[in-house]
Amino acid sequence: MATTHNIDNKRYHSLIISIALFLSLIGALLAFTFYTSSLLERNTVLIDQTNQVANSAQAVIKDLFDLDSSYGEDTSSPHIQRVLERLEQNATLITSSINAIEKGGKITDIDGKNYNLPKINSQSQTQITAANEQWQLLEPKIQTYLKDADNIMVDSSDELTQAVEQAKTSSLLINDSLDRLTDEVFINAERQANTIRLIQILGVAAIFAYFLIFVFFFVRRLRDTDAEALAARRETQEIMETVNTGLFLLDKDLNIGQQHSRALNGIIGEDRLAGENFADVLRGRISDKDLKTTRQFIEQLYNPRVKEKLVDSLNPLHKVMLHNTSGEESTTSRFLDFKFSRVYEDKDIARILVNVNDVSDAVYLEQRLEKERSQNDMQIEMLTTILNVNPKIINEFIHNTKAHIDKMNNILKNPGSSQFELEGKLNAIYREMHSLKGEASALKLHSFTKIASDAEDKLDALQNQGKLSGNNFLPLAVHLDDLLSLSNTIETLGERINQAAPKNGSSAKPMAKAPMAVSSSNATRTQFASQSVNNMPVTDGNDIDLSDESDNEHLAYYQDFAQDIAVRQGKQVQLNGHNLAHVNIPAHLKQPIKEISIQLLRNAVVHGIESPEARQSAGKSAIGSIDLEMQRDDQNLIIALQDDGQGIDYEGIRHKLVEAGSFEQEAASQLTHGELLKTLFASGFSTKEHADEDGGRGVGLDVIKALVKEYNGKLNVNSELGQMTRFVITLPAA
Missing domain, CATH: 3.30.565.10 (Histidine kinase-like ATPase, C-terminal domain)
Incomplete structure (x- = not known):
């Protein structure tokens, strides 16, 4: 089968390119904004740094004058020590800051944050060089003084005087150079900010204009394309409404096509299927194993190297039971048969056409036939047991089975509401079922044993679930009916055989194996303390x-x-x-x-x-x-x-x-x-x-x-x- 696309995907290429270009413009504007913000931030830091150098220079002059006027005071006094410490710190700060400003290096503020200073232009470089030259004249004299300033054994008055005299000359020149530097950096930063603002305005205007063009041309094209798709849908809708089977298309991602037959909703049991994922529709309604196999199966259908007839034999949805998920009775679950066919476009596999039919009636008929075959096999098993076991033992088993069933029925009929009473009922039924299974197993009646084992599985689950209710015991009635039916069957078979047997013949003996030799000795064995169960009154009997x-x-x-x-x-x-x-x-x-x-x-x-x-x-x-x-x-x-x-x-x-x-x-x-x-x-x-x-x-x-x-x-x-x-x-x- 071949088909063509209703919608040409190439029509969307220009739309995708336009959207990508639009996003690229926005991204470029954002990147430019981030860059300029960083540049402005560094200029601001540079201005702050020049101001800080100027302030530090003023503090150095002040401290030198303070030391000069306080000369002769005890050098170990708190005042002198504080001024000397501040003088040394400011001198170090001025040296590192001037070097960073001059070379565009990294500086650390008082909060511990690191900043990279920008490279300054030639005019600014001239100003910072002039300031640095004056500082190089002053800084050595300060260091010479600080070397022995707090040593009372050394007279440092001359060094202090030289530093003060040099400071009087250099401080004015340093401040003038730094003030001019600050003005130039500020003017340059303001110029950059204006340029950035202009570029941002132009970028936003361009993006807005492009958006208007996009809306005008491409949205209209999308509307025309949707109109074409709607027209194509109307063309196929009439055909889909007349088909009695479920028809729909699947893509590689297991998405159901927008068009499907009206009968599909009733067959699947879902109101909305168009556009839904096929795996999501099946999830919870078939086993996880079948769902996984279905995915792999459809993948192979899309594989051009795999022959369609070969992969069709591996179809996991052939007569599969689709369970009901609405919480209603299980009778609403149905058997569906899914058939998959490839849809080609030229030589490529474009879609998978799925044909669904409700085959519940046919499956139920097969199940009835299989059940009848199983019943025949069961009767053969029972007949074999009857022919090979003493009739007396068979009659005892039938009698005991009915007695066990009657006991379990009576236990189920007894009222019980408390957890203690319900647990007692559960344990009593469990014991009767286990006893019945033991006798059936001894006679190799596997049909009885299988039903009893299934019942024990349910009883075991009830024991482990904790809280019980009366409704938990209802499913056991089905097992009791099955056991009673088997008991009646074997009784009927036994009666027919007995009627056909010779009247004067002795009762058939079972086919028993020869007794095994006793090999264990009767030597006295070590005895240990024993435990006993409470006694109860006895009943009379013969x-x-x-x-x-x-x-x-x-x-x-x-x-x-x-x-x-x-x-x-x-x-x-x-x-x-x-x-x-x-x-x-x-x-x-x-x-x-x-x-x-x-x-x-x-x-x-x-x-x-x-x-x-x-x-x-x-x-x-x-x-x-x-x-x-x-x-x-x-x-x-x-x-x-x-x-x-x-x-x-x-x-x-x-x-x-x-x-x-x-x-x-x-x-x-x-x-x-x-x-x-x-x-x-x-x-x-x-x-x-x-x-x-x-x-x-x-x-x-x-x-x-x-x-x-x-x-x-x-x-x-x-x-x-x-x-x-x-x-x-x-x-x-x-």
Whole structure:
């Protein structure tokens, strides 16, 4: 596409030259004014300096007469000393001033300011030379007298008499010469001032006349040019009003042309676009990265060495979402497709023609299709889980998921206005969501895990934002609906598979890996002081005998879970189980035991077991060992988990508390191990540097603490730094 300029820039060349000439005249006049002001200032200083020499000469004569009349007075008297000091100062001043005036040198006034005296003309030079000659006759006699004037041992009367006699002769001649010099300098300065004033008047008159000419000729030309531009705009306006797509031109600086199609305002969503910068229009409506890429893309379009078809494939504004900036609902955000074409003038790239279309409907259709594909992939994932996991475990997961969702819904419905109540709601929802994620992760249901992790990100942000309000919890309802929908989907798939399965067949067993050999010994380990959670009343329930299930089946379930976490964390673990299936678990404790086991196991792999490199450096096996054990007596059910990892670093906890601003350094140093453990179980506290899918948000131990407290149990923790950590949880079985 080719076009021509509506406005010939050459028409403005004479205007620019005229303005530059006008400014040059003003600058020259200002420079001349500064120069002449400096010249006048130096002439003034010269006049002052000649007057000062004359006054000093009179002071010298006066002081000599005073000394002559006071001869015989004590030379150490204040009067004599003051006169001698003044005589010496004035003599020095006259000598330096006459030399400066004669040679045009630099002088310093009484305020310490330096001035450069101007060169004087020949007539003035004659006068200053005459004054200097007389001074050269007088000054040596003064210096001869001053040499021993204050020495009472030397008679200086003759020297004083000679100086006085010479002063009578020289003072009149010096004063006459300086008076004539002053008159000549004053007359010369007045002549220069008149000349400067005349030149300034002529310069101002010339500038004013030039300005009138400029206004008369060039402003009229600008008006004619604007009229031509307006006519050209009217010619294209009718065309632009009939186009249904957004059309506009872009220059190299990304400025939108004055002409664009009427439809562009509605498509972009801006009332004013003509003359605006394209980057400013897009800023805040697309990402900063896309905005930067757009700039680079348009720069390449203006590069004649780059082929247009090649650079078009790099268009960053192809089906881009333009976010709404008016503060209204997000539904006003639309998908727009920008197409860029070069506009040539002769062989040069003059402009870029941009064609914009609203493609929201097409994009939304693509998104729906993509969502359906994702749902199909999710159903395949769920189907794989159903086929490879014991149906009993699947049914338990569905039941537990709905229970967690019901609990979170009930928590959201509970009223709460104070910050304490809102924080309690937040922590309770966080624990339920974390428990649900743990079970889903154990079954490798990544769709559940992804939704739960996204919800935890929002909950974590709420924990860190400080002040809470009821509206902060509204977005969580979307995640709960998604989780419930997934739960219903997997339940429906399970029912269909069960209906199609043979009626007389035994229930499918999960695909479990062979149990790992137990390598850690049962040697007695060093025991440390333990901490416990407050007891709460127990609830009645019925015992369930699981002796018909193999110990290996339960162990394989937890081993798969531990191995998945270890792979993500870059670690190696070996899980050893004891009595996992041969323990009678009360019905009311079955779910909390499972949740506690998952959280303990996750905590051991993420926080307890070190990396293979760190373990080998510490003289350990590269494979970390974890022991999970369950016991039952007449009154209690005991679950214990022990790892041979790095143990609890109490000093690391102190450092975290100080770093987070929870404690001052001195207060943190006073905390006991029990108080530090209590902090470790607090909601939102974690020793992990960065949060991920497996930990770092400070919720896992909080879930354990809440469950133990809910079921009136006890929690004991033993740890040896660098060697082991052992959790023992006792729950009443009655």
